[in-house]
Amino acid sequence: xxxxxxxxxxDSVGIGAMPDAGEFGDAxxxxxxxxxxARPLNIPNxxxxxxxxxxxxxLPRTDAPTAAFGRAAEVTKAKDTTSGHWEMAGLAxxxxxxxxxxxxxKALMEEFERKIGRGxxxxxxxxxxxxxxxxxxxxVATGKPIVYTSADSV
Numbered sequence: 001x002x003x004x005x006x007x008x009x010x011d012s013v014g015i016g017a018m019p020d021a022g023e024f025g026d027a028x029x030x031x032x033x034x035x036x037x038a039r040p041l042n043i044p045n046x047x048x049x050x051x052x053x054x055x056x057x058x059l060p061r062t063d064a065p066t067a068a069f070g071r072a073a074e075v076t077k078a079k080d081t082t083s084g085h086w087e088m089a090g091l092a093x094x095x096x097x098x099x100x101x102x103x104x105x106k107a108l109m110e111e112f113e114r115k116i117g118r119g120x121x122x123x124x125x126x127x128x129x130x131x132x133x134x135x136x137x138x139x140v141a142t143g144k145p146i147v148y149t150s151a152d153s154v
Contacts, residue, residue: 007088008049011081015071016056024079033058100149101125109147120147 014031021027035041036058043051043059050065051057076083078096086093103109103123113119119142121135126148135146 009085009088015054018073020077026079030056030058103149104147112147116145118142119144121145123147125149 012031014029015033017026017029021029032041033056041059047060047062048065049067050062050069052059052061053065054069054071056071072088074084074087076087076093076096078093080097083093083096103125104112109120109123121138121142121144122131124131126134127150128148131146131148138144139146
């Protein structure tokens with residue numbers, strides 16, 4: 001029989017801040033603990049697997065977890081989902097992906113607009129939910145895509 005492993009990634013479900021979190025404006029972050037404090041979680045399957053046994057999880061422990069479990073820290077100096085996923089696959093990046101704190105370059109946007117046959121909206125740093133609130137109606141009315149970037153590379 002072939003040996004198999006299933007890796008469960010709970011994307012953006014942080015269990016405490018990483019040592020460099022302050023460099024990215026995330027000092028003191030603990031997504032899972034904060035959610036559980038606001039509304040206690042009912043996650044019996046993850047509890048049985050051992051999520052509460054992860055150091056600093058703030059969740060109930062189990063005496064006999066049914067899976068291996070752990071918490072990892074990125075070695076890539078970045079704040080984004082993609083570099084973390086790449087590391088889990090064995091590729092640690094020496095240089096993080098580029099970010100665009102002033103929007104995407106004008107030449108790139110002009111080429112993109114030429115290829116799609118219309119203008120764009122935004123092209124600035126924004127939260128995905130905020131920019132949709134800001135430009136969603138105009139997007140629906142004009143069909144122009146909303147382009148935005150953020151503090152991370154995704």
